[in-house]
Amino acid sequence: MKTKFLWMAWGIGTFALAGVGLARIYVTGDRTDLLPGQTAGVHHQIELACETCHTSKPFAGQKKIRKDINKTCVNCHKDELKASDDSHPIKKFKPPRMAAYWDEIDARFCTSCHSEHRPEITSAGLVTQPGDFCVACHSEGDQDVRVNRESHEGLGFETCATAGCHNFHDNRALYEDFLVKHSDQPWLQEDPTHSIEAAAREKPRPEIADIEAYLAEVSAPVSARDQGVEAHWAGSAHALADVNCASCHAPKAETEEEVTAQWIEHPEEKVCASCHKDEAKTFALGRHGMRRHPEVSNPRPAKRMLKRLGWSDPSDGAIAFLEAYLVDPTPAPLMSTAEARVPLLPDAHGEELTCSTCHDPHEQDLQFAAVGACLSCHADEHSQNFTQSPHFALWQRELAGDLPPGSGVTCATCHMPKTERRGVITTNHNQNDTLRPNEKMIRPTCLECHSLEFAIDALADPELVNRNFTGQPNRHIESLDWALKRVTQPTEGANQ
Amino acid sequence: MGNKIGKIKASILGAALMGTTATSAMADGMEFETVADLLHLVMSSDRTVYTRMVVNRLANEEGVITASEHFVDDKALVLPAQMFRFGAEMVAENTDEFSYSLLSLWPINKQNAPTTPMEEEGLQYINDNPGENFYGVEELGGDEYFTAVYADVAVAPACYTCHNEHKDSPRTDFEGGDVMGGVVIRIPVN
Numbered sequence: 001m002k003t004k005f006l007w008m009a010w011g012i013g014t015f016a017l018a019g020v021g022l023a024r025i026y027v028t029g030d031r032t033d034l035l036p037g038q039t040a041g042v043h044h045q046i047e048l049a050c051e052t053c054h055t056s057k058p059f060a061g062q063k064k065i066r067k068d069i070n071k072t073c074v075n076c077h078k079d080e081l082k083a084s085d086d087s088h089p090i091k092k093f094k095p096p097r098m099a100a101y102w103d104e105i106d107a108r109f110c111t112s113c114h115s116e117h118r119p120e121i122t123s124a125g126l127v128t129q130p131g132d133f134c135v136a137c138h139s140e141g142d143q144d145v146r147v148n149r150e151s152h153e154g155l156g157f158e159t160c161a162t163a164g165c166h167n168f169h170d171n172r173a174l175y176e177d178f179l180v181k182h183s184d185q186p187w188l189q190e191d192p193t194h195s196i197e198a199a200a201r202e203k204p205r206p207e208i209a210d211i212e213a214y215l216a217e218v219s220a221p222v223s224a225r226d227q228g229v230e231a232h233w234a235g236s237a238h239a240l241a242d243v244n245c246a247s248c249h250a251p252k253a254e255t256e257e258e259v260t261a262q263w264i265e266h267p268e269e270k271v272c273a274s275c276h277k278d279e280a281k282t283f284a285l286g287r288h289g290m291r292r293h294p295e296v297s298n299p300r301p302a303k304r305m306l307k308r309l310g311w312s313d314p315s316d317g318a319i320a321f322l323e324a325y326l327v328d329p330t331p332a333p334l335m336s337t338a339e340a341r342v343p344l345l346p347d348a349h350g351e352e353l354t355c356s357t358c359h360d361p362h363e364q365d366l367q368f369a370a371v372g373a374c375l376s377c378h379a380d381e382h383s384q385n386f387t388q389s390p391h392f393a394l395w396q397r398e399l400a401g402d403l404p405p406g407s408g409v410t411c412a413t414c415h416m417p418k419t420e421r422r423g424v425i426t427t428n429h430n431q432n433d434t435l436r437p438n439e440k441m442i443r444p445t446c447l448e449c450h451s452l453e454f455a456i457d458a459l460a461d462p463e464l465v466n467r468n469f470t471g472q473p474n475r476h477i478e479s480l481d482w483a484l485k486r487v488t489q490p491t492e493g494a495n496q
Numbered sequence: 497m498g499n500k501i502g503k504i505k506a507s508i509l510g511a512a513l514m515g516t517t518a519t520s521a522m523a524d525g526m527e528f529e530t531v532a533d534l535l536h537l538v539m540s541s542d543r544t545v546y547t548r549m550v551v552n553r554l555a556n557e558e559g560v561i562t563a564s565e566h567f568v569d570d571k572a573l574v575l576p577a578q579m580f581r582f583g584a585e586m587v588a589e590n591t592d593e594f595s596y597s598l599l600s601l602w603p604i605n606k607q608n609a610p611t612t613p614m615e616e617e618g619l620q621y622i623n624d625n626p627g628e629n630f631y632g633v634e635e636l637g638g639d640e641y642f643t644a645v646y647a648d649v650a651v652a653p654a655c656y657t658c659h660n661e662h663k664d665s666p667r668t669d670f671e672g673g674d675v676m677g678g679v680v681i682r683i684p685v686n
Contacts, residue, residue, distance in 0.1 A: 085568070091585040095595035096682055097611050099637030142609040177566055486663065 027305040029326045037117035040126050042287050042432070045335060051297035053116070066109040073110040075295040076285065080433065084170035084440075104136035105129065113168070125436050132157035134166075151482035164439065164460030164477040173442035173452065179483040182452035192449035196418045198406025200425050201366075201398075206240050220245040221260045229362045236364040243275070248361065272355045278426045286430035288353045291335050302326070337377060348377040367399070370410035385468035386411065392468075409449075417444035438465075453480050529631055531594075532644035532681045539580070539596065539679060544651050547576040552652040563654070576655070592684070598648060600677030602667035604659065608677075612636065618645030619678045626675065633685065640685040648677045 025031055031048055039047040046052050056068040070090065074081070081089070092098075093107040106112045115121075115128040122128050135157035138145045146152050160166050166174060206214065214234040218225070224245075233239055238247075246253050248271045250262040273280035283289035290296070302322040306314040334352040337344055351357060358373035359365075365372075371392075375383060386392050395408030415431045428434075434441040438459045446455035457473035458464055464473050551573055555563045564572035574582070580598050588595055601619050603609045610616040618630035622645055630645040650656040656670035670676055 089585070091588045092607075094588040094592070095584075095597060096636040096639065096641055096684075097595070097597060097615065097680070100611060102637055142603075142606050148606060175566075178569070 023309060024326060026309065027326065028300050028302045028322060035117065038119045039116050040119055040122040041341075042290065043116060043126075044341065045287070045290055045339070046296050049297045052295065066111055070110050072295070073114075076290070076293055079285065081169065085172055086169050087171050088168055101137050105133060130158075131162060132160075133168075134160040149482075149486075151478075151485070164456055164475075165479040167437050167439060170437065170440055173439050173447075174456075174479065176483045176486070179452065179480045180487050182447070183480055183484050185451035185453070187451050187454035189449055189451075193404055193406035194409075194413060194445070194448040195406060196420045196425060197413055197448075198404065199420065200418055200427075201405040203237065204240065205237065206235055210240070211235055214239045214244075218245060219256055219259060220249070221263050224249070224263060224265070232360075232362040232364075236362065238362075238364065248272075267361075269355050272361075279429045282433070283355075283429035286432045288335060288431060289429070291333060343379040344377050345379045348379075351377070367410075370412035370416075371395070374411040374415075381466045382468050383411075385466065385470065389468040389470050414441060414445050417441075419444070456480065528642040528683055528685075529644065531683060532631070532642065533629075535594065535596070535681055536644070536646045536679055539583075540646070540648075542583075543576060543580050546579050547652050547654060551576055552654045556652075556654050575658070594681065594683045596679060596681045598677060599680055600648075602659075602665065603677070604662050604664045614643050615645070615680055618643065618680065621645065622647040622678050623675050630678075641682045642685055644681045646679045646681075647675045648679055650674050650676050 025034065031050060034050075035047060038044070053069060053072045055072060056065045060068070088107055090108055090110075093101065102108065113129050113133070114126045116126075118128055123131065127133075134145075137143060138160075139157065146155065161168060172178070211231075211234040215230055218230050218234075233245070238244075246259045248267045249264050250259045251267075251271060251274070253259040253262045269280070280292075284292040284294070302319045303314060306318070306322075334354065337348045337351045337353070355361075358369045360368070371386070375386065378384075391409035391413075394403060395410055397403045398405065398408035412427070415435070416428050417434060418425050418427050420426075434444060439456070441459065442452065442455045446459075450458075454473070456477045456479070457475055458469060460477050461473040461475045464471060551563045554561050555573060562570065562572045563575050564570040565575055565578070566572075567574045567578070577598055584596050584598070597608070599608050599610055599615060599619060601610070601616075601623065610619055612634060614632050614634040618632065621630040622628065626647070629647075632643050634641055634643050650659075650670055650672050653672065655676060656672060656674065659665050659670050659676060660668045
């Protein structure tokens with residue numbers, strides 16, 4: 001009898017403890033132990049915000065789950081896919097005529113090629129298919145590329161996407177007619193300047209007389225006045241655009257009294273974002289700011305989670321207790337360099353990334369934002385070799401006035417390309433947008449000064465990339481030669 | 497081939513494609529063949545209007561703008577075949593109730609070659625039997641589909657000159673009125 005009682009007590013106790021433990025995790029506790037496997041690359045920043053990607057209801061079918069995950073992928077990658085003129089969009093694989101291909105690689109679902117939490121099979125670009133995945137659809141019948149293209153006879157399928165010739169999604173700088181159109185050009189143009197960079201760098205700054213006038217009209221509480229800060233501001237584009245002290249420190253104030261009363265010593269980023277909308281939006285798409293993306297799920301409030309467990313009206317004391325003792329590690333509002341998984345300089349550790357990390361709000365030193373800010377953190381070989389590169393030398397000569405605006409190449413020239421639309425220049429603050437695959441950089445950046453052939457070769461040479469493009473490529477990608485041959489010698493492949 | 501295959505509730509199809517004229521097509525029990533014929537009528541009419549009144553007029557007759565496969569880079573008009581494909585892809589994004597595509601036995605783009613035995617059979621049939629359509633039922637991915645194939649005829653010089661001159665075209669002797677390919681419409685039976 002005693003043994004039976006002990007077994008019952010043990011069983012009840014075990015279930016109770018397990019229940020409390022699971023409820024703790026569900027309500028607002030640390031969910032690290034629930035991760036089925038480490039996420040790859042950048043997704044580690046949001047891996048504990050499970051609901052960002054997993055939106056399906058419990059016990060949903062596999063197809064429904066995969067469809068739902070498609071939607072969450074697109075939440076963040078929509079603009080990128082649209083801009084890429086995607087060569088393999090999902091809509092192309094949905095019609096039933098593609099059913100035979102669904103058995104090979106089911107391209108109706110992102111997760112067929114990008115399966116998260118599987119670091120053991122994940123390669124660059126979060127690809128979880130073997131490197132020769134093109135073989136699945138392009139090796140038989142009418143689709144056999146080795147038959148359609150004489151030049152491709154005998155090529156291994158593991159080389160399609162790794163040799164600098166093709167990408168699954170983005171082929172804007174690699175498609176055949178584009179290659180032909182940009183053939184026979186010198187590796188460096190006669191007048192190598194980046195036109196949009198030039199326009200941005202030539203933007204007017206206040207004249208001396210304007211600066212004096214701006215300084216005379218400074219309106220701020222006495223306790224906040226600072227001659228150095230005011231001098232920097234008066235010489236900035238902000239002053240020229242009539243963005244004064246109160247615009248950021250007391251944005252709703254209309255009178256001097258209200259400015260003093262509502263003064264905010266350290267305005268939040270949303271003040272910057274209220275004007276710099278495109279910059280804020282793209283910042284939230286890159287590694288530096290992705291935790292700000294509006295689709296990343298919010299931390300779980302204890303009250304809401306208790307309601308879901310059936311406790312419809314939890315007391316304030318219970319909520320306060322849970323919030324005090326259960327730490328919700330769903331993404332912190334800001335990315336910290338302490339969590340970065342790329343090589344960083346020792347001095348950079350512990351920094352949080354905000355607008356003012358790279359942009360001093362008063363000084364607006366774009367030289368620092370375009371180079372200095374990057375090099376104060378990043379310690380990888382490519383970054384640290386920049387100051388010995390020919391691109392940096394051009395930048396220094398431009399700053400010295402020896403070369404025209406747009407001649408110099410900064411970190412931002414390549415990693416934060418500018419676009420111009422109806423006279424408005426916007427800087428892409430998703431610094432990863434043209435990085436993977438790196439051929440995405442060719443059109444917005446490389447082609448401004450270099451030939452397509454040189455750009456493809458240079459980006460396909462990892463050693464040259466590590467040297468930050470000091471020297472010439474040691475690789476030659478033959479795609480342009482082959483494309484040109486089909487046009488100039490049409491008997492060999494064209495009009496089969 | 498005009499045999500009656502079955503019945504379909506065509507409300508979604510009608511609403512999607514027929515707009516205000518959908519009322520008569522929304523009645524339960526419309527034959528698959530009739531639904532497919534109506535869908536094709538809209539598709540082929542739009543396609544012919546775009547080809548004749550936009551591309552052929554502006555690019556070939558008046559020469560004020562070109563039409564290009566790379567219409568974004570070339571700041572040009574979308575080719576008629578691309579216009580059709582973009583519509584088909586937009587439908588695919590929005591519904592599984594039907595799908596359609598423009599295919600050919602001599603496609604410039606290899607992805608527009610037949611991928612199922614019935615597509616091959618249907619394209620061959622409309623080529624061998626001018627003026628006739630092809631209808632059948634096939635199983636794809638575990639589901640049964642009513643499949644209709646309609647001839648796509650060269651309605652303007654813009655069609656056959658481009659196909660004859662394109663470096664990837666496997667056939668270069670098309671003339672006006674030739675069957676260049678076919679529109680394939682699929683409707684799930686269940």
